[in-house]
Amino acid sequence: MTRPLFNFDAEFRLGIDAIDQEHVKLVDMLNQVHAFISEAKRDVARQYFIETLTVYVDEHFANEEEFLARIAYPQLDEHKKVHAQFKKTMRDLQPLIQSSDEAAFRQAVNDTFTWIVTHIGKTDKKYAEFYLA
Template identity: 35%
Template sequence: MAELFQWSDEFSVGVDEIDDQHVELVDLLNQLHAAVREHRGSAAVRGTLDELVDYTRTHFAAEEHMMRDSGYPDYAEHRVHHEALIDQVRALQQKLDSGEASITFELLHFLRVWLMRHIGESDKRFGAWYLEHGSQPEWVPEMRHAMTAHRRWWQFWR
């Protein structure tokens, strides 16, 4: 069956570090989709969701660091977008815990559309700006190395 989110180069923001993390995010979202579709049970689904949320937070933190360290003028506005999604997802996790909600295809669709739009608009704007004005913060190669070595690299921030 087709993946929920088929990655293609049209989603590239032109910055390898960010693209690599987006590919990982999309992969986790597709894993969540597969877990729901295959009725893997609430514990497995919840575990995959938690992994997706964990990675998303780390990715947002990485992106925000890059924005701050390079003096991106639209940093504050971009951060508001990130925080709004994290708030929504946190509320959802609470509803899942209390049994008020379950992960539906509607939710998966929402996450897919959010990600496509965010990458396609906000992240691409930053990517274009960064390529033109940004100087690479010195920790970026280290982050990239941690990602390549461990794949799940969010421990890097802890």
């Protein structure tokens, strides 16, 4: 059994149930990619990254933006731009994910991990503070 990279409760819970559930799912998916890599299931990891994680990132961003519009979050436009930029980055990473270059693949996966956890812990946290204030 591989130890998960992140402890969700300690670092990322925002206190908004519907959103927290989606973030838990995202972090679970990141841990799953990490587990596949650790088990040397590289092709499964690549496929899961592209067909499951990337797709769910898009879905989560759409749901989150809908929530932010509903609560009239003042920085919605800025937040949407950040999401759009990352979606583009994830699409741009796909050739690296699919390439046989192991180091490039790992780097792309690590960059994605870092971006997502930083986004939840810093940028998403700002709207939680607004909403819960």
